[in-house]
Amino acid sequence: MKRAVKYGFLIFAFMLFSCNGADYYNLGIYQARQGNQEKAIEYFTKAIEVNSEDADAYYNRAYAQHLLGGKEKQTISDYSKSLELNPNDNEAHMNRGLIYMKMGENEKAISDYKESIRINPDYPIVYANLGNAYKLNLDNEKACENWKKSLELGNENVRQRLNLNCE
DSSP states (O other): OHHHHHHHHHHHHHHHHTOOHHHHHHHHHHHHHTTOHHHHHHHHHHHHHHOTTOHHHHHHHHHHHHHHOSOHHHHHHHHHHHHHHOTTOHHHHHHHHHHHHHTTOHHHHHHHHHHHHHHOTTOHHHHHHHHHHHHHTTOHHHHHHHHHHHHHTTOGGGHHHHHHHOO
């Protein structure tokens, strides 16, 4: 029994210390799915240390930080690096826009939302977010226009905003 435990520990240690970037990335995904965002961030960081060109690791680290909150500048930095490596990631544009909006940088949020729409014009959530950013900028006409488009694409969650703010 002792030999089996010792052997099992050696296999675990070998796997832990011989991980490549993809292994760390997969461990990060596993931890994120388990709801352990802090541990996921650790693994995504290790994946980035092994492969600094891994757009998905930057994106997922940003997303985990986004869920935890409180690290907006680092989150923006990671989404930006992800987009540098994969500029056509509409989700990264949208999510970075959410962080910009949270920080009160609505013009940057609007720019990201528009880029997300350029990449995927059939994504109703981004139109809702764009409408919200315009509303924060006191541009009710553009807010209503984007909420209507979101509703047309099937997002019922904007109906109340339309009823309250739009003719």
